[in-house]
Amino acid sequence: GENVEQHPSTLSVQEGDSAVIKCTYSDSASNYFPWYKQELGKGPQLIIDIRSNVGEKKDQRIAVTLNKTAKHFSLHITETQPEDSAVYFCAASNQGAQKLVFGQGTRLTINP
């Protein structure tokens, strides 16, 4: 089955700098890759997703890149702000299977 590895487990950056979180997946049939932000005591919130027919997607300060050949995808946050502090999860799924397989999560801390 699918296996998703996420790195780093913790990341601390200065406010205004960029943050990058990376994930790798094992199943070449996976074709959908969402990213979720989870704040303490809350459910995960979808922040951006990408499908395998595109290599990059951007939404304001957030971007995701996908390398299907290498089976990895990354989340990029630019001009970080204190409210970006949270745990971020990547995930992968095969549309036919519907199930999401999650990475281990990255605790991002933005230092003022």
Next chain:
Amino acid sequence: GAVVSQHPSRVICKSGTSVKIECRSLDFQATTMFWYRQFPKQSLMLMATSNEGSKATYEQGVEKDKFLINHASLTLSTLTVTSAHPEDSSFYICSANPRQGARDTQYFGPGTRLTVL
């Protein structure tokens, strides 16, 4: 759009009792709903997948007689933790796939914190 609610947000119960958690998609119909549990500082673990009107599919290691799932309509799924014990204390989160549009996208509820004394 794509709002999922859960009720209750927190519940404390005595060992041996049963607890029901509701998951509702408020502004869309859901083809499929999912139930996860999450332990502190860990990732989400899928417990089961449910489709409206059919039996839930449980992940390996999840006891179907202990975690009863009912998906009565396209907007409501319930999880009942039967004969709860302290080891069942966890954060339970549901998610839903919309029936129309991006059907592989999962929208998550706010979670339910269960504490079993």
